[in-house]
Amino acid sequence: MILRPVGDRTDWRVEGAVALLLIVLPAALGAFGAGTDLGTRILILGLFGIGVDLIFGYTGLLSFGQAAFYGTGGFVTAHLLIAHQVTNSLGALAIGMLVAAAFGALIGSLALRQVGIYFAMLTLAFGQLFYFMENSPLRAYTGSENGLPGVPKPSVGALDFSSSLGTYIFVAVIYFAGFFIARRIVRSPFGAVLRAILENPERALAVGHNVPRYKLVAFTLAAAYGGLAGGLLGMFQGYMPPEAFSIDQSGEIIIMTVIGGPGTLIGPLVGAGVWTLLRQALQNVDAIAGVWKLILGVIFVLLITGFRRGLAGGAIAWWQRLRAAR
């Protein structure tokens, strides 16, 4: 499992485009009348979604329990920082991410015993297990339904990222690193095997790949991405909300990934942006403020039925057709 890129090794245009997007995003959101904070929120969800995309878009595993890792990473990071057990933002994030990944390996080893709808059911159930753990037995550490207030803003050494733009930059750099690594992963031989599993698990097994092992590694990676994003959420808000563990959170990240386009890595970011902006726009119109989720739900159902590739997936396919025609 050496992470050696498949194909053109000198093609950095995608990374460049993403970096450019991250730089212009705050200004673009400003033009829409939205603040930098909204951009930070979208990036955090986009990072969370990269993990979902790794298991769903590239491996075909549909998990409804990703909030378990988002919440775990978030609460571990928040708790460490609040209790001053770790004073370094990056250190706390790393520990939160590792704990989430460890739970990912544990839950994955159980849930991956099933496939299809039963895998989805199991992940949903395990997601609830984490939710109830946060809520009752661990309430001394998690604040139960109050969550954890007072999470310090990010800082690295003498560098202070506590302003709104500062937090955006901090999150954007981490998002870019996460995207960069995920792209190395999916373009490596390891990623090729994941795609083989997506297309035909039996065939992947038949040619001698250890399919359960590959699935477990992908699931663990996804949990790590979730944990990292959760840690950032607490820092960004200055507060770690218990909703990070909720079923709705697990569902929404899947919806965002599907709207944006699974199997693209950038899709979840696009989906998170569309979801967050649409939600805000709909909530600002009085007549439909109460039904914003109904409208987004209908859009989601229509998208899966008629436009399975999602927005980013559709755009990429269009671009490739255009280039092929030339």
Added chain:
Amino acid sequence: MALGLTIIFGLLGFVNFAHGGLFTVGAYAGWQAYTRTGSYALGILAALAVVFVLGIVIERVLIRHYYARPKEDQILVTFGLGIVLVEAVRAIFTGQSQLVETPPWASGALQIADLVYPQYRVDVVGIVALTLTAVWLIVFKTRLGLIVRAGIDDALIVEMLGIDIGRAFMLIFALGAAVAGLAGFVDAPILAVNPDMGTGVLVQSFVVIVIGGVGSFGGAIVGGLIAGEIVSLTSVFAPDWAQVALYLAMAFVLIVRPQGLLGVVGRA
């Protein structure tokens, strides 16, 4: 006791991610009919009828196009549908929780040995048993059930025999939906109706299926009883852990017997 209802959910792989929403719609339809007419029986009828028709519409318009698509797409579309149903209910009836009165004939309490049970819960057990029997009869003793079971194994062969498999699938989907709706209404006096009432029930029914065994009729019943016992016993000794214990039990079953207690290997 409410878990008894989730047993029905788990039968025969009817369960899908939209069932939480159908459960909610059934609860609201039955509650409306019941409070307007004062007749519990009409409430049951309304819950069954509304969700049955809704099931037919959903199957014809949407689900029908998904049989040939990947399982993941089926999960996604039913999940999305569940959201649409719940949010539609919220839009019409607001998100507020509404208490549903227990029917007068079931308002007392029943004493069995040293244990006191609310009468209504005992009646619910009766309704569940009746529904279970009816569903079992339809699936295993009628021509429709036979066609559907054959169709799940090999739809092509069934069609070659000149049978309209699409119609059979539609009916069984609507039947599963109607049962979910009925469960919603019967549960309403226990849970109170609110748009999100179906979510918890949906997750619990998943747990019941995993514990009892995938695709096993008896397993769903055993799983439901075991799950009920776990929750009520831990509620007595360690209330904080009641819900957690249920999921830990599920994890334990997965480790020692991945196919579930009464599940058959290879029917996933």
